[in-house]
Amino acid sequence: MQTTVPPEIAPRFLLPDASGHFGEFGGIFAPETLVTPLAELTEAYLDARANPDFQNEFSALLREYAGRPTLLYRADKLTRYLGGAKIYLKREDLLHTGAHKINNAIGQILLAKHMGKRRIIAETGAGQHGTATAAVCARFGLECVIYMGETDMERQSLNVYRMRLMGAEVRPVSTGQKTLKDAVNEAFRDWVANSRTTHYVIGTAYGAHPFPMMVRDFQQVISSESRAQILQAEGRLPDHVVACVGGGSNAIGAFFNYLDEPQVTLTGVEAGGRAIIPGEHAARFAGGRFGVLQGCATYILQDSEGQIEGTHSVSAGLDYAAVGPEHAYYWKRGRIHFSHANDGETLDAFKLLCREEGILPALESSHALAYAVKIAPKMSPDQILLVNLSGRGDKDVWHAARALGELLPT
Numbered sequence: 060m061q062t063t064v065p066p067e068i069a070p071r072f073l074l075p076d077a078s079g080h081f082g083e084f085g086g087i088f089a090p091e092t093l094v095t096p097l098a099e100l101t102e103a104y105l106d107a108r109a110n111p112d113f114q115n116e117f118s119a120l121l122r123e124y125a126g127r128p129t130l131l132y133r134a135d136k137l138t139r140y141l142g143g144a145k146i147y148l149k150r151e152d153l154l155h156t157g158a159h160k161i162n163n164a165i166g167q168i169l170l171a172k173h174m175g176k177r178r179i180i181a182e183t184g185a186g187q188h189g190t191a192t193a194a195v196c197a198r199f200g201l202e203c204v205i206y207m208g209e210t211d212m213e214r215q216s217l218n219v220y221r222m223r224l225m226g227a228e229v230r231p232v233s234t235g236q237k238t239l240k241d242a243v244n245e246a247f248r249d250w251v252a253n254s255r256t257t258h259y260v261i262g263t264a265y266g267a268h269p270f271p272m273m274v275r276d277f278q279q280v281i282s283s284e285s286r287a288q289i290l291q292a293e294g295r296l297p298d299h300v301v302a303c304v305g306g307g308s309n310a311i312g313a314f315f316n317y318l319d320e321p322q323v324t325l326t327g328v329e330a331g332g333r334a335i336i337p338g339e340h341a342a343r344f345a346g347g348r349f350g351v352l353q354g355c356a357t358y359i360l361q362d363s364e365g366q367i368e369g370t371h372s373v374s375a376g377l378d379y380a381a382v383g384p385e386h387a388y389y390w391k392r393g394r395i396h397f398s399h400a401n402d403g404e405t406l407d408a409f410k411l412l413c414r415e416e417g418i419l420p421a422l423e424s425s426h427a428l429a430y431a432v433k434i435a436p437k438m439s440p441d442q443i444l445l446v447n448l449s450g451r452g453d454k455d456v457w458h459a460a461r462a463l464g465e466l467l468p469t
């Protein structure tokens with residue numbers, strides 16, 4: 060049932076259509092057993108979206124538990140160093156649990172509670188989404204199971220322990236490459252068996268309808284805030300907004316409320332990895348093709364037989380073979396541009412923000428910064444460049460040190 064959309068969800072963009080399509084992208088590619096749970100979820104979500112009580116409860120939790128609104132920080136020293144556009148950072152890194160993922164975890168778990176579901180499952184790669192989900196489950200007293208590939212569990216043992224401290228059960232996944240894609244498959248298997256009691260919290264703007272729409276709605280608070288903040292600070296909109304793109308949730312959140320402002324350039328930055336050759340990167344718009352993976356139609360890294368290619372990135376959060384369908388839609392129509400930053404440029408940008416501003420960014424967010432480093436000097440000092448700092452880099456210090464060839468004491 061399509062109901063009216065409250066103003067805070069920006070009624071200008073009613074995509075996707077009723078079948079979950081963003082043009083030729085998106086949709087519902089799911090096993091028969093999930094068709095009913097997905098339809099129930101869509102109906103419950105559309106009701107909640109139109110319900111002021113739900114929206115108020117969501118806003119209160121964002122404010123009181125997650126720490127919103129986040130700062131819009133004018134990075135004067137970085138601006139002087141790069142010598143071009145005036146740079147602002149949207150500080151999603153200051154949120155509880157360290158990244159924008161908490162916005163979506165709160166929204167979906169609140170919805171699950173309204174639907175009477177007492178059990179929450181989620182997949183996680185690097186552990187950020189698992190940590191946000193575990194935290195919100197602890198807050199609501201809900202049972203929480205996190206699926207995580209065994210390889211990722213080894214690489215992210217600290218996050219595994221954080222999730223367990225907050226009461227979540229972390230289930231190792233030993234199939235396939237034992238990473239994110241395999242964890243998603245296991246979470247879906249669980250949901251098929253337990254959908255009556257269980258909600259599956261997908262961590263990005265990806266998957267079968269209604270997930271890409273729902274996650275986008277929960278993340279659009281980023282640009283609803285940044286828009287008001289920049290108008291207050293500068294009396295006008297930014298010239299360019301930049302965000303990193305894994306599945307695409309922080310980027311669509313950071314772009315959403317600028318989509319109908321053609322003078323605002325929007326650029327998503329993908330993981331260029333070691334090089335744009337198969338298996339060495341995760342830049343879907345640089346090396347991908349149209350296809351279907353894990354619930355929806357979109358741009359995917361695949362070989363000529365349709366086999367999913369391996370991916371690589373210095374940041375685990377951008378290391379996925381497919382991109383959210385809404386990004387594919389706006390890319391095809393030229394509204395959102397895409398670029399990529401390679402591992403080396405990303406590590407340089409990571410170090411630069413630490414040194415110039417005393418802010419330690421996530422390696423994912425450092426991809427957006429790397430692109431800003433390239434374009435800011437080509438822009439004029441009266442132009443405004445807004446970079447979405449999706450998360451903080453504390454989780455990445457070890458990995459960054461190793462990648463930079465420095466040895467830390469154990």
Ligand SMILES: *Cc1c(COP(=O)(O)O)cnc(C)c1O
Pocket residue numbers: 158159160187188262263264303304305306307308309310376377421423424449450451
């Ligand atoms: C997970 C993550 C990302 C990538 O996910 P999106 O859905 O593309 O936003 C980016 N930055 C940080 C800090 C993350 O934790």
